[in-house]
Amino acid sequence: MAMAKQLTYSTSAREPIAAADIRAQHADTLDAIARYRRFTNYLAAAQIFLRDNVLLEEPLKPEHIKDRLLGHWGTSPGINLVYAHLNRLILQYDIDMFLVTGPGHGAPANLANLYLEGSLHDFYPELTFDKQGIHTFIRNFSWPGGFPSHLYPGVPGTIHEGGELGYALATAFGAAMDNPDVVVACIVGDGEAETGPTATAWHSYKFLNPAESGAVLPILHLNGYKISNPTIYGTMSDEELTNLFTGYGYQIQIVEGGEHDDLDAQMYGALDWAYQEIRTIQQAAREGNPIVKPYWPLIIMRTPKGMTAIKELDGQPIVGSYRSHQVPIEDPKTNPAHLALLEQWLRSYHLEELITEEGRPKTEILEQCPVGDRRMGKNPHTYGGKITRDLELPDITNYAVQEDRGMPTRRGGTNVSSMEQVALYLRDVIRQNPQLFRIFSPDELQSNKLGAVLDVKPREYEWPVPPHNEKVAAQGGQVIEVLSEHDCQAWLQGYILTGRHGLFPTYEAFLNIIVSMMDQFSKFLKISSEFPWRLPVPSLNYLETSTLWRQEHNGFSHQNPGFINSVLNKKALVSRVYLPPDANCLVSTMDHCLQSKGKVNLIIANKQRMPQWLSMDEAIAHCRAGASIWSWASTDDGVDPDVVLVGIGDNLTLEVLAAAQILRDELPELRVRVVNVTDLFILENESDHPHGLNQDMFEALFTKDRPVIINFHGYPSAVKQLLFGRHNIDRLIINGYREEGTTTTPFDMNVRNGTSRYHLVIQAIRQAAAHNPRVAARVNERVSHYEYRLTEHRNYIQAHGSDPQEIVEWQWH
CATH class of the missing domain: 3.40.50.970 (Thiamin diphosphate (ThDP)-binding fold, Pyr/PP domains)
Structure with a gap:
């Protein structure tokens, strides 16, 4: 029998009990948990493969197999092992606990447990405890309109999908912050553990106050393989793993062995030990005697990948190899020999011992699950919208x-x-x-x-x-x-x-x-x-x-x-x-x-x-509207303009206002409307975004046919995307960041990207000249003048290393 291994520290509340002693003391409980795991392992495998005959009431046939086999088997038995024992811990200690699952596409396991605890039925009434309900449940996995192969919001108790690996552990810590009574269990897969985000997330306890926040119980699942490679952590020895995680600030207990080792006794003891360690650290902090540098518990679970499946296929190992990562038997529908192996695998769980004739899980199976809000799929914290309190915001x-x-x-x-x-x-x-x-x-x-x-x-x-x-x-x-x-x-x-x-x-x-x-x-x-x-x-x-x-x-x-x-x-x-x-x-x-x-x-x-442009009352009105005409910066309050200058972004708006002032002072015959946009999505049509403007409102801001010059904070492509489909958009010129930059002066960033006041003035003159003859009469002279100003600017910053005072000290008047 494999034994649990532990590195203890001075914060330890107690020594872990040996697995043999746990077996002797809790044999009935451990046997019940083992039966429960047989059921969840069967349900996980059946979800991947079966569309009919889900209770194996007749010999397995090709037509019973799904056409598309999706989901990841390799991680599922490990998730089932953890879930079953977390349930035991909740039942024994009445813990406010839920699970964040990191391994990707392990949903068959989570769903199996959620089905048995009844959380799925609470939201999907058709998933009953009978033959029809279990058939619907198994068939719907990776079925159009059913559950996907990874977790998602349609799965009760989920706050993390696990689709993109690396973020489970830090997400769990975020959930524990300022939740003093909650314990968030987090399974971290050994493939996920290779990611940079997970590497930094191990330090999260250094930011978690045990007096005011809850706790995270990380469970690192080492099954040794990714899709087709060994994992880094899977190749490390127990000593190397202990040294690594001790350095992170954890005390470690290792649960390891195959399906014939007493994993249930080991996990029982490991979780009891971890829970007591958590409560010891929290109690000390909450009594005003916090432990300096407390070493929080971490369980490392080393089990064969895909355990309980077939041992080999066509002479190649399955259990304990990368071949069990996804679908261990890829062609049972078309290969009779492989179909027979699949049937052998599924019948090895002896489902008939676990359900009644009506297809209902037996009472001793259901008794392994907490009830009410203590079910991990119904933990109130996983439904944040239901428990959200509004902020008390200042005036x-x-x-x-x-x-x-x-x-x-x-x-x-x-x-x-x-x-x-x-x-x-x-x-x-x-x-x-x-x-x-x-x-x-x-x-x-x-x-x-x-x-x-x-x-x-x-x-x-x-x-x-x-x-x-x-x-x-x-x-x-x-x-x-x-x-x-x-x-x-x-x-x-x-x-x-x-x-x-x-x-x-x-x-x-x-x-x-x-x-x-x-x-x-x-x-x-x-x-x-x-x-x-x-x-x-x-x-x-x-x-x-x-x-x-x-x-x-x-x-x-x-x-x-x-x-x-x-x-x-x-x-x-x-x-x-x-x-x-x-x-x-x-x-x-x-x-x-x-x-x-x-x-x-x-x-x-x-x-x-x-510079500050709006009073608070004006700012509130402007932000509610999302955009408005700044009449005070426009010619005749913006009525009947020759050109519309639009600022989107604080720095770019400053350049718009400087350009408007130059035009007002030096070319008063050119009529300007200044518009500021603070809500970017008002540019989109109302049919495409709830903040978008209908065409009438859009033209009220930007006119129906006048040239519009937009000075935008980001890439011009963003604005072009929003304006696509608007009428007469050829009249719009969009300036923005054009991937031109270096170590230079602030104003030169505008010059390099064509967003400076001088560029805007030149654009406005050229656009207005087409329909304002008084502007047209001066276009060549004025454009040449501002092009020369741009040349002067380049020469000035080369000589002085800073922007001219007329730029630095510019003010609106």
Whole structure:
């Protein structure tokens, strides 16, 4: 009999009990768990292969086999082993627990357990405990309109799909934060463990306060193989694994052996040990005597891949090899010998011993499952929309940019960092919402001028830090910084999917690191909306700053607005992109996004001090509309313009206003309308996006036939995508980032990409000349003049290394 192996530390509440002793003490319970696992293993295998004769009431025939065989068998027996024993732990200790499953396409196992515990029936009434119900259940797997081969929102108890590997562990930690009573079990596959996101996620306990948060119980499943390769972790010895995870800060117990070893006794003891370790660490912290550098429990489960299946096929090993990873028998429908092997495999579980004549699981099987909300498929935390509490938000008028001496200032007369202003608002959101709101940031709060949020509590970090590190402490803080965008994203996902609220501020260029995670989460939200029992959860909010237009000092590598394009491609139900032009608009936008649900909100704002254009009342109205004519910057309030200048983004709007002022001062015969867009999706047609404008409203803003020059923060392709299908779009000129950048001056970034005020003036003159003869009479002279100004600019920055004072000190008048 294989024995459990453990490395103990001073925090250990007790020594683990040997497997032989556990067998002697709990033989009946372990036998019942083994029978339960036989049933779930059968159900998992049957889902992959069978469409009919699902109870094997007659010899297996080709017509009983599905035409398409999907799903992954190799990981399923391990998931079933863990699930069965987590159920036992819940029953024994009445634990508030649910499971995050990392191994991809292991849904046959999860579904088998959810069927037996009755969670599936609660949402899918046709999945009853009888012959028809079990037939429907098995047939519907990987069937059109049925359950896919990986987890998804239609599977009860799911907050993580596992489709893209690497994020399960950090998601589990996010779910545990500020949930003091919950224990989140997380299965990490050894293929998944090879990913970078998982490698950083092992450190998550260093950010988890045991007094105020719950716990995560990681279970690393080493079955040794990926699709066609050994896994890195599977090739490591027990000693090497112990050394690795001890360094991460864990104490380890190893459960290992084949199907003929007493895995049930080992897992029984390992989970009991782990649960007691968790409670010891939490109790010490909650009694005011926290353990310094507590070593949290980690179970490493080393089992043969695909155990309990056929041992070999055509002379090649199946169990314990990569050949069991997906579908071990690929052609049973057309190969009689392989069909016979499949039947032999399925009958080896002796299903007839586990069900009644009516097809109902026997009572001793169902007794292995918790009931009510203690079922992992019905744990309330996995239905975050049902338990969400709205944030207590401060009055945004308290964060309006202050006017000098109580007197109204002229437009643009006050220079303020939008980020510093919204930080004051976020500081009070944190103060008013303990255990309900968190900020996850990749070590950029101070750089992004959000330091005011630390006035309430320091950054959360549980391990001791060297002296002279201000505002970092183990005090249950609501701000976490770590140099892993993957962890920030996954923590936030776990946090909001369990009903809380959060924000992810970061550098613009490096938000692209988690594009695929945003894609997966957007899909999760989209599919969730199709199930009435999945109520909307708080939105995932990105605050994208340190934008490309002011990354001139960091250079070309830091100049990338591509995340906008990725968000635009998500479903209109989910995606939102906001580009507030000043601080008051940013505060108003943030307030809106923190109240929204079921969205992916991208907010883009510069961190540098910039002119402020709108009062708070004006900002609120402007943000509600999504776009408006800035009559104060237009000729005759924007009536009957020769050309429309549109700013989208704070830096690009500044250039629009500078161009409008130049035209007003130097070419007053050219009539200009200035429009600012803060909600990017208003450009799309109302039939394509709920924020989109119908054609009449679109023409009210941008006219029906006048030239429109758009100065956009990101790639022009994004705006072109939104405008596709609009009438008469040939009149629109779209400027934006054209992948031109280097280490240069701020204004030169605009010059290089054709978004400067001088480029806009030249474009406006040329476009207006076609229908305004007074402008046409001066077009050659004026265009030549501003082209010369551009040449002067290049010469100036080469000689001085900075922008001319007329650019740096420009103000609206």
